Amino acid sequence: MSTIAVGGINRTALFYQSVIGKKVIMAVTGFILSGFVLGHMIGNLQVFAGPEKFNAYAAFLQGLGPMLWVARIALLAAVGLHIAMAVQLTLLKLDARPQAYVKKSALVSTYAARTMIWSGPIVAAFLIYHLLHLTTGHAHPDFKPGDVYANFITGFKNPAVALFYMVANILLAFHLYHGVWSMFQSLGVSHPRYTPILKRLAQLYGIVIGLGNVAMPMAVLTGILTL
Amino acid sequence: MKLTLNIWRQKGPNHPGRMVKYEMPNVDEHMSFLEMLDVLNEDLIHKGEEPVTFEHDCREGICGCCGFMINGLPHGPQRGTTVCQLHMRQFHDGEELWIEPFRAKAFPVLKDLMVDRGSFDRIIAAGGYVSVNTGCFVDGNAIPIEKQNAEMAMDAAACIGCGACVASCPNASASLFTAAKIAHLGLLPQGQAERDRRAVRMVAQMMEESFGYCTNTGECEALCPKGVKIENIARMNRDYLKAAITYREESAPAGGS
Ligand code: HEM
Ligand code: FES
Numbered sequence: 001m002s003t004i005a006v007g008g009i010n011r012t013a014l015f016y017q018s019v020i021g022k023k024v025i026m027a028v029t030g031f032i033l034s035g036f037v038l039g040h041m042i043g044n045l046q047v048f049a050g051p052e053k054f055n056a057y058a059a060f061l062q063g064l065g066p067m068l069w070v071a072r073i074a075l076l077a078a079v080g081l082h083i084a085m086a087v088q089l090t091l092l093k094l095d096a097r098p099q100a101y102v103k104k105s106a107l108v109s110t111y112a113a114r115t116m117i118w119s120g121p122i123v124a125a126f127l128i129y130h131l132l133h134l135t136t137g138h139a140h141p142d143f144k145p146g147d148v149y150a151n152f153i154t155g156f157k158n159p160a161v162a163l164f165y166m167v168a169n170i171l172l173a174f175h176l177y178h179g180v181w182s183m184f185q186s187l188g189v190s191h192p193r194y195t196p197i198l199k200r201l202a203q204l205y206g207i208v209i210g211l212g213n214v215a216m217p218m219a220v221l222t223g224i225l226t227l
Numbered sequence: 228m229k230l231t232l233n234i235w236r237q238k239g240p241n242h243p244g245r246m247v248k249y250e251m252p253n254v255d256e257h258m259s260f261l262e263m264l265d266v267l268n269e270d271l272i273h274k275g276e277e278p279v280t281f282e283h284d285c286r287e288g289i290c291g292c293c294g295f296m297i298n299g300l301p302h303g304p305q306r307g308t309t310v311c312q313l314h315m316r317q318f319h320d321g322e323e324l325w326i327e328p329f330r331a332k333a334f335p336v337l338k339d340l341m342v343d344r345g346s347f348d349r350i351i352a353a354g355g356y357v358s359v360n361t362g363c364f365v366d367g368n369a370i371p372i373e374k375q376n377a378e379m380a381m382d383a384a385a386c387i388g389c390g391a392c393v394a395s396c397p398n399a400s401a402s403l404f405t406a407a408k409i410a411h412l413g414l415l416p417q418g419q420a421e422r423d424r425r426a427v428r429m430v431a432q433m434m435e436e437s438f439g440y441c442t443n444t445g446e447c448e449a450l451c452p453k454g455v456k457i458e459n460i461a462r463m464n465r466d467y468l469k470a471a472i473t474y475r476e477e478s479a480p481a482g483g484s
Contacts, residue, residue, distance in 0.1 A: 190457075
């Protein structure tokens with residue numbers, strides 16, 4: 001009877017090769033990244049408190065020294081793993097239905113859930129630009145190291161740049177709208193009492209991140225924040 | 228009532244298929260969907276054409292044989308219903324319907340609307356069972372089972388293996404089907420002995436069969452004719468996670484040294 005029996009197996013390989021193991025990696029890295037984007041947003045909203053407060057916050061982060069690098073490396077590793085899993089799982093999915101339906105309807109799945117694989121990579125592209133723009137300054141026309149507030153204002157004075165930031169953050173909001181609940185389900189957390197609440201909280205999480213992050217370039221564009 | 232049907236016609240596994248249009252001038256609203264196709268087939272036979280192949284057996288919604296897509300939904304528009312239990316009163320006069328087989332690499336089309344769901348059998352064979360030793364039988368009710376667990380196991384066991392979950396899933400994942408069996412047996416005392424092995428092997432087989440992965444969209448749960456819940460998928464993930472950490476494959480072949 002053992003044509004289908006699994007032979008001697010390596011535990012790590014077993015976990016990593018399985019769709020569930022990959023989703024668990026995706027969920028854990030997604031959890032780290034979601035936590036980061038919330039902290040990142042709250043920190044940056046201090047821009048509304050004026051240049052002194054904002055630049056002091058930036059200086060505080062820079063002053064963390066080695067701790068800053070620990071956080072950066074952890075985040076990069078999380079992004080790397082998250083993307084690697086996304087690519088592998090997407091390849092599996094493309095292979096799983098070689099012939100498409102002539103007609104296919106969706107009943108309950110949200111737009112956000114069905115477009116994770118689009119919102120994700122666009123956010124990734126934005127991430128690279130964002131780092132070159134406001135962290136290293138390579139993609140910034142008038143970058144002044146240390147004057148984070150000025151870089152922020154001059155950066156968003158360009159409407160095309162501000163628009164790209166807003167679009168990318170709306171997509172990030174979509175990603176979280178589904179992802180923040182999805183990660184719990186992937187990790188096996190589900191209960192009829194808590195799941196509906198968790199879904200609502202995840203949607204709220206996405207919306208809050210979206211609104212907060214869109215508010216900043218918007219404030220520069222509309223002249224609420226100036227130099 | 229009058230209906231226009233676009234039906235996927237495909238001669239065999241390695242033939243290309245296409246949509247063919249059929250006019251149904253006289254459909255009775257009391258017919259089931261399959262009876263409506265029987266009428267069409269009768270007609271096709273009289274004309275000397277090849278009838279439309281579709282699977283069916285019980286026609287009372289319990290065997291899981293029937294199933295195809297109607298307007299992009301497995302088993303058609305009525306929730307909690309297999310296509311054999313779907314009645315024509317769910318449609319309106321003059322409607323145009325699109326009828327095609329479930330589509331997944333693991334469900335190759337055999338002919339027209341009939342697909343090979345042997346992949347499901349192989350997932351079950353990989354671990355969806357409990358081993359029972361022969362000998363004296365055990366008294367009924369000798370093994371206490373918590374009421375809530377018995378009910379959850381029963382709900383998961385309602386799966387008839389029709390494949391609508393795979394068909395509705397944007398990723399052609401068999402997670403709901405596999406999870407239903409893992410949850411059904413994992414919730415009962417009889418299923419504990421093989422619980423870890425079951426999770427590991429069934430999940431491995433699910434991948435082996437080229438099913439996709441779960442992105443928690445919830446489509447399967449909404450379309451399952453038996454209302455099997457995706458809570459079971461979370462349970463499968465838990466069982467799998469635990470098994471991946473603690474599971475030991477037997478070092479000797481079963482029954483051996
Ligand atoms: C700041 C960046 C990001 C955050 C906060 C984030 C967050 C999340 C979370 C929480 C999940 C749910 C995990 C699960 O369902 O188990 C997820 C899933 C996913 N992410 Fe991301 N992600 C980010 C970036 C990306 C990038 C760059 C990509 C693509 C290259 C991506 C692609 C995906 C895909 C394909 C899924 C799976 C969707 C699913 O299974 O439903 N994500 N993400
Ligand atoms: S024919 Fe048995 S369930 Fe439809």
